[in-house]
Amino acid sequence: MSAPRDDGSESIRMPAPTAWPMLLAAGICLGFAGLVTNAIVTVTGAGLAVIAARGWIREVLPVQHLEEVELRPAALRARDVLPSTARVDHLEVGRDGHRMRLPIEIHPWTAGLGGGLIGALVMALVAAAIGVATHGSPWYPINLLAATVMPSLSGAGTATLEAFDPTAFGLASVIHLLASLLVGALYGLILPLVPRHHVLVGGLVAPLFWTGLLWAVLGVLNPALNGRIEWPWFVLSQVAFGLAVGWFVSRREKIATLQDVPLAARAGIEAAGLGPGRDEA
Amino acid sequence: MAVLDRSLASSSPGEAVRLPVASRLHDWVVTADHKKLGLMYIASGLVFFLVAGVMASMMRIQLAFPQNDFLGPNTFNRLMTMHGTTMVFFVGMPMFFGFANYLVPLQIGARDLAFPRLNAFGFWMFLFGGLLLYFSAIGSEGLYGAGSTPDVGWFAYAPLTSRTFSRGNATDYWILGILLSSVGSTATAINLVTTVATMRCPGMTLRRMPLFVWILWVDAILVLFVLSPLTAAQVMLLFDRFLGAHFFDTQAGGSAVLWQHFFWFFGHPEVYVLILPAFAIASEVIPVFSRKPLFGYPIMVAATICIGMISMSVWVHHMFVVGLEPGANTFFAASTMAIAVPTGIKIFNWLGTMWGGRIRFRVPMLWCTAFLVEFVLAGLTGVILATVPIDWQLSDSYFVVAHFHFVLIGGLLFNIFAAIYYWFPKATGRMLDEGLGRKHFFWFVLGFNLTFLPMHVPGLLGMPRRIYTYMPGRGWDAWNLVVTAGVAVQAVGILFFLWNVISSLRGGEPAGDDPWDAWTLEWATTSPPPEYNFEEIPTVRSRRPLWDLKHPEDPDWRWE
Ligand code: HEM
Ligand SMILES: [Cu+2]
Numbered sequence: 068m069s070a071p072r073d074d075g076s077e078s079i080r081m082p083a084p085t086a087w088p089m090l091l092a093a094g095i096c097l098g099f100a101g102l103v104t105n106a107i108v109t110v111t112g113a114g115l116a117v118i119a120a121r122g123w124i125r126e127v128l129p130v131q132h133l134e135e136v137e138l139r140p141a142a143l144r145a146r147d148v149l150p151s152t153a154r155v156d157h158l159e160v161g162r163d164g165h166r167m168r169l170p171i172e173i174h175p176w177t178a179g180l181g182g183g184l185i186g187a188l189v190m191a192l193v194a195a196a197i198g199v200a201t202h203g204s205p206w207y208p209i210n211l212l213a214a215t216v217m218p219s220l221s222g223a224g225t226a227t228l229e230a231f232d233p234t235a236f237g238l239a240s241v242i243h244l245l246a247s248l249l250v251g252a253l254y255g256l257i258l259p260l261v262p263r264h265h266v267l268v269g270g271l272v273a274p275l276f277w278t279g280l281l282w283a284v285l286g287v288l289n290p291a292l293n294g295r296i297e298w299p300w301f302v303l304s305q306v307a308f309g310l311a312v313g314w315f316v317s318r319r320e321k322i323a324t325l326q327d328v329p330l331a332a333r334a335g336i337e338a339a340g341l342g343p344g345r346d347e348a
Numbered sequence: 349m350a351v352l353d354r355s356l357a358s359s360s361p362g363e364a365v366r367l368p369v370a371s372r373l374h375d376w377v378v379t380a381d382h383k384k385l386g387l388m389y390i391a392s393g394l395v396f397f398l399v400a401g402v403m404a405s406m407m408r409i410q411l412a413f414p415q416n417d418f419l420g421p422n423t424f425n426r427l428m429t430m431h432g433t434t435m436v437f438f439v440g441m442p443m444f445f446g447f448a449n450y451l452v453p454l455q456i457g458a459r460d461l462a463f464p465r466l467n468a469f470g471f472w473m474f475l476f477g478g479l480l481l482y483f484s485a486i487g488s489e490g491l492y493g494a495g496s497t498p499d500v501g502w503f504a505y506a507p508l509t510s511r512t513f514s515r516g517n518a519t520d521y522w523i524l525g526i527l528l529s530s531v532g533s534t535a536t537a538i539n540l541v542t543t544v545a546t547m548r549c550p551g552m553t554l555r556r557m558p559l560f561v562w563i564l565w566v567d568a569i570l571v572l573f574v575l576s577p578l579t580a581a582q583v584m585l586l587f588d589r590f591l592g593a594h595f596f597d598t599q600a601g602g603s604a605v606l607w608q609h610f611f612w613f614f615g616h617p618e619v620y621v622l623i624l625p626a627f628a629i630a631s632e633v634i635p636v637f638s639r640k641p642l643f644g645y646p647i648m649v650a651a652t653i654c655i656g657m658i659s660m661s662v663w664v665h666h667m668f669v670v671g672l673e674p675g676a677n678t679f680f681a682a683s684t685m686a687i688a689v690p691t692g693i694k695i696f697n698w699l700g701t702m703w704g705g706r707i708r709f710r711v712p713m714l715w716c717t718a719f720l721v722e723f724v725l726a727g728l729t730g731v732i733l734a735t736v737p738i739d740w741q742l743s744d745s746y747f748v749v750a751h752f753h754f755v756l757i758g759g760l761l762f763n764i765f766a767a768i769y770y771w772f773p774k775a776t777g778r779m780l781d782e783g784l785g786r787k788h789f790f791w792f793v794l795g796f797n798l799t800f801l802p803m804h805v806p807g808l809l810g811m812p813r814r815i816y817t818y819m820p821g822r823g824w825d826a827w828n829l830v831v832t833a834g835v836a837v838q839a840v841g842i843l844f845f846l847w848n849v850i851s852s853l854r855g856g857e858p859a860g861d862d863p864w865d866a867w868t869l870e871w872a873t874t875s876p877p878p879e880y881n882f883e884e885i886p887t888v889r890s891r892r893p894l895w896d897l898k899h900p901e902d903p904d905w906r907w908e
Contacts, residue, residue, distance in 0.1 A: 079880040082464040084378040092472035092532070099524050100480055102590070103517045104487060123465065136879050144883060145861050145873045148897040155902045156706075331646070 083134040085126050091119035171324060173259045176252060178319035182312035183251020187244055190308040197300045204229040206236070208304075213239040214292050221292055228295075247308070254312045259321070269313030274305035380464035381879055385471050386450030387775060390768075392475055393442035400434035401842065403427045405835050408799075412832035414820035424816035425499035429522070430481075432502030435756070437526055438478045440622040443764050445470070445536050447625060448564045450775065452540060454870035454877060455558045457549025457886045462542040466535050473532025481525025488518045498522035501814065503615060504585075506596035506607040511589055520589060523582045530575050537575075540568035549869075551888040556908070558868050558891065559642060562649050563628035566656045567621055573660065574617040581610035605670055612663035620659040623755060624652070626763035627694060630716045633766050634698050636866045637713035638705030641892065641904070644697040651690035651697075658687045668739040677736045684734035688727055695724060710864075711785035715766035718793050722758025726751060729804070744814075747807025753800050765792075765845070772849075773863045777875045778856030784848035792841030799834030802827050867892035 094116030101109025126132050138144075195205035202225075210228045213235035214220035220228070220235060254269060261268050278301060285293045325333045367375075376384055407427050410419040419427070449467065453460055461467050486495040498518045500508050509519050544565045548557065557565075585607070587593035594600035596607045635642045642648065664672065664680035698720060707713065729751040733739050742748060765788070772780050806824040807813075818824060862871040871894055873882055890896055890904035 079459070079883075081459065081880055082380045084375070084380060085465060085468075086378045088380070088465045088469035089377060089472045092469050092476055095531070096473070096476035096480060096528050099528060100483075102586075103484075103520045103524065126465070138880075138883055139874075139878050143874065144878075148862070148872060148894055150900050151865075151898040155899055 077138050078135040079138065080133040081136045083126075083132040085123070085132070087119050087123035087126055091116055091123060094119050172321040173324055174255050174316055174319050175322050176255055178316045179252040179255020179312075180248055181251070181319075182254055182315035183248040185315045186251055186308040186312040187247035189311040190247070190304050191243065193304045193307040194300075197304065201297065201300065202229050206231045209239045210235045211292060211295060212242060215289055216242070221289060250308075251312050251316075254309075255316050258313065258316055265317055266310070266313055269316075270306060270310040274309040275302065278302050278305050380460075380468050382449045382453050382460050382464065382467060383775070383877065383879075383881075385467050386446045386448075388471055389442040389446030389449060389474070392478070393439050393446060396434050396438040396442070396478060398842075400431045400439060401839075403431040403434075405839065407431065408832040408835045410816060411818075411828050413829065414818050414825055416817055419816065421816045422496075422499065425501075425814075426497045426518075428814060429498050429501050433481065433498070433522065433526070434478075436502060436618065436622065437529060438474075438481075440756070440760060441529075441533055442474060443760075444564070444567065444621065444625040445474070445533070447629070447767055447771075448540055448568070449536070451771065451870060452543060452561055452564060453547070454774075454873070454881055455561050455868050456544065456547060456552055457869050457882065457888065458543065458547040459881050459885075461539045462547055463539050467539050470532040470534075470536035470539065473535065474529045475532075477525045477527070477529025477532065480528060481521055484518050484521035484525075488521050489516045503611050504607075505611075506585075506602075506604040507598055509585060509589075509607075510597055520586070523586055523589075527579060527582050527586075530579050533571055534575055537568040537571040540564065541572065544568075549885050549888060555646075556888060556891045559631040559645060559648055560628040560868070563624050563631065563652050566652045567624040567628075570617055570621055570624070570656045570659070574614045574621070577610050578614035578618075581607060581614075584610075605667075608667050608670065609663070612666040613660070615666065616663040617659045619752070619755070620655060623759050624655070626719070626760045627652070629763040629767040629770075630698055630719060632868070633712045633716045633763075633770050634701050636770075636864055637708045637710060637716075638702045639708070640701055640705040641895075642697070643700035643703075644693075645891065647693060648697055651693045654690040655687060658683060658690070662687055665734055665739070668736050669743045681734050681736050685731055688731050691727060695720060695727075710769075711780070711782060711789060712766040712770040712864075714786070714789050715762045715769070718789070719759060719762040719766070722754055722762065722796075726754030726758055729754065742807060744812055745807040746811045746813055747804050749813045750800050750803035750807055753803070757796055757800070762793075765789075768849075770864070771870075772852070773859030774870055774875045774877070776853060776856070777859055778852050779859050779863060780852045780856060781848050784844050784851075788841050788844040788848060790841070791844060792838050795834045795837030795839070795841055797834070798837055799831050802830045802834075806831075862894070865898075867895045869893055 094112050094114070097112025098109050098116055099112070101107070101112060194208040198205045198207040198209075201207070207229050210220055210223075210230075210232060213232070214223075214228075216238060217235060220232070254273075258265055258269055278298070282298065285296070376388065379385065406419060407424060410416050410424060449461065482497075484495065484497045488496050496516060496518045498504075498521055500514060500519055500522065504519070504522060507513060544557070544561060554562075584593070584595040588595050588597060588602075594602040596602050596604055598604050631642060631648060662680055662684045664676055665684040668677055668680075698716075702717075709717070729747070733742060733748065733751060769780050769785055772778070806827045809823050809827075811818065811822070811824045811828075818828075859875045861874055863875075864871070869882075869886055869888070870877070872886060886893065888896075890908055892904050896903035896905060
């Protein structure tokens with residue numbers, strides 16, 4: 068049925084119209100409708116379904132019933148698709164202010180992780196120093212961090228928060244390390260995409276941005292903690308982190324990406340047509 | 349529906365003589381032609397849409413003021429159930445199957461679907477299922493002996509559906525109507541899957557298939573996966589109600605939560621079954637009106653398949669308030685958020701397609717552009733709801749109602765309108781009027797936002813969904829009034845649309861074969877296409893066969 072007419076004939080064989088499918092549907096529906104109306108409806112429906120099924124089967128077996136459909140007269144057929152007079156305008160990089168920035172070269176992801184580690188260290192030192200300066204104890208900021216997941220600490224008094232607590236130290240270290248690695252990895256991925264001012268963006272804008280975010284939500288997430296944080300110092304330690312990561316990441320060698328290679332090639336598929344344009348198909 | 353059908357049929361230029369009404373009607377009833385069946389699906393979907401739209405408006409009038417007595421609680425529950433059930437099963441689904449029926453064979457260069465008679469069977473099962481559901485209004489033994497439509501909500505939670513709480517047989521009508529139409533949907537889905545797999549014209553490899561066809565293909569497969577659990581659950585419910593089984597009867601060791609699992613294992617993928625055709629339409633309209641090939645075709649295919657698969661692993665986000673253990677909640681919150689990723693990828697690819705293109709804002713493109721905006725908002729509220737503690741607050745509130753109307757109207761319906769404006773010329777040979785189309789667009793989009801943006805707020809303020817009235821002074825009053833006012837504005841838009849369709853059918857500007865200067869095969873044949881679609885089965889060499897013919901100096905196949 069779907070084969071092209073190569074015999075030049077002026078008609079096409081299509082499935083003949085038939086009422087059997089509709090009647091079968093009616094029969095089945097009536098059959099079930101009997102459940103909510105009357106058994107007679109079910110009996111009628113079932114009978115109709117059997118008759119319709121028989122009719123349908125005979126419609127398609129042994130050979131399906133086709134009918135010849137005359138082709139439309141030539142005047143009423145589709146027009147040929149003609150070449151357009153419109154010129155094709157290819158979008159080119161740099162024209163009309165159009166810019167394209169593919170990350171052709173990026174920092175390796177390990178740079179981000181390494182940066183995260185360095186940042187973690189620097190930030191911890193700064194935070195501990197702040198703790199000593201403001202509360203006379205390096206444990207104070209550590210306990211505050213642990214308090215996000217330790218209900219016992221979030222209600223505790225200042226004395227407890229200034230004392231060393233091994234559980235809190237362990238938890239805080241894990242949180243600190245994980246968060247630093249994640250943020251570091253993000254830095255490594257995102258910094259190369261920023262066109263310029265890496266130090267400014269990575270060292271100042273981004274830390275300010277997420278501190279603002281934290282500042283806005285911390286009151287909801289953990290009110291006890293919110294009351295104790297000293298934001299200027301907090302910002303300072305975040306900036307220290309950002310600068311350390313940025314410095315580390317930007318010193319690492321860049322590597323080339325496959326951005327300008329077709330997806331299929333990147334997926335390791337080898338097939339005809341993946342290469343540059345051809346003239347014949 | 350019949351009126352619309354006949355006039356659609358008669359506008360074919362090939363028909364020199366006008367046949368008598370009865371015999372033209374007969375042609376439609378016995379047809380196995382995918383185009384006629386497609387139009388019948390779309391036309392019946394539109395009729396159901398108008399009916400369910402009227403129900404929605406009535407509910408909104410009731411809710412416009414606190415303690416209003418326009419509708420009583422029972423009527424409200426029935427309208428609410430019929431509105432939801434109709435929109436999902438008898439509007440969204442036939443729109444999918446209608447456009448798939450009409451366009452898939454044309455776009456892959458075939459003469460019909462693989463099983464033309466099965467196609468007719470599928471349509472009639474769908475239609476009779478819908479009619480049976482509506483027959484409940486007269487036929488069912490309601491609580492008071494009079495007819496009564498179902499009133500258990502579109503997701504028909506147990507144990508409300510048990511004999512104890514649902515007297516009479518309105519609930520049975522709900523089960524049977526959907527069950528029967530699901531048989532039709534399954535038949536049509538099988539038909540589509542087979543057609544795309546086996547009937548593509550020479551040269552049309554999977555990599556060259558229009559994205560429209562790709563997405564509908566994945567969608568049809570998804571239908572096959574997810575309709576069966578619904579049918580199974582409905583059969584169990586029938587057992588409970590007729591044979592005294594206890595699947596969902598908590599008093600006798602059954603489980604009401606089991607129904608929820610079955611329903612939402614169907615229900616969530618179902619919303620993707622509904623939205624995927626919208627994605628398909630946008631992927632067709634946006635490139636043509638941006639005068640650029642679709643950005644990131646392979647990624648779009650991959651994202652579609654991802655959406656199809658992930659959508660089957662997120663259903664518990666509808667059940668966060670059930671009280672399942674935290675592990676389950678965490679998993680499903682994560683998987684729900686994950687589905688926003690391929691969806692987001694699509695948004696970027698459509699934007700990438702528009703970027704730098706010579707965009708023509710004709711009516712179809714207007715709808716698709718508005719879709720991009722509204723759908724992003726809808727996805728955002730979805731991700732908000734996927735956050736378990738937030739969902740505990742917002743579940744079963746008007747916030748959820750606002751969320752899913754944003755996806756279903758801003759996402760699906762906007763694209764259906766785009767599709768109607770885009771392919772109406774192909775199906776009828778006449779253009780829809782551009783001016784009326786713009787009025788339709790303007791009023792409807794305005795009304796939609798007036799209704800559903802403010803609707804988030806009473807939800808946040810704690811207004812539960814599915815209430816038939818509320819007390820004054822809770823801060824909900826003004827919001828509800830605005831929401832209802834928005835419905836009136838939308839209705840103006842719909843009137844422009846109907847007027848446009850009716851007047852353009854009679855006197856619209858002739859369309860010609862290819863009014864939009866488009867690239868896929870349906871534009872290579874006449875408008876409307878002959879019964880056999882193409883005199884010669886076409887051969888394609890690229891994703892945009894008509895582009896290749898129009899631009900022999902720069903054909904697509906050179907780049908493939
Ligand atoms: C970014 C993607 C999406 C996410 C994360 C999402 C998330 C959710 C969540 C968590 C709920 C449950 C709310 C509750 O009942 O407490 C919900 C409800 C719903 N969503 Fe979505 N959704 C998304 C997209 C969609 C799409 C594309 C559709 C349909 C086209 C849709 C239709 C619905 C419907 C109909 C409901 C309500 C069902 C009911 O309770 O009656 N959603 N969504
Ligand atoms: Cu869902």
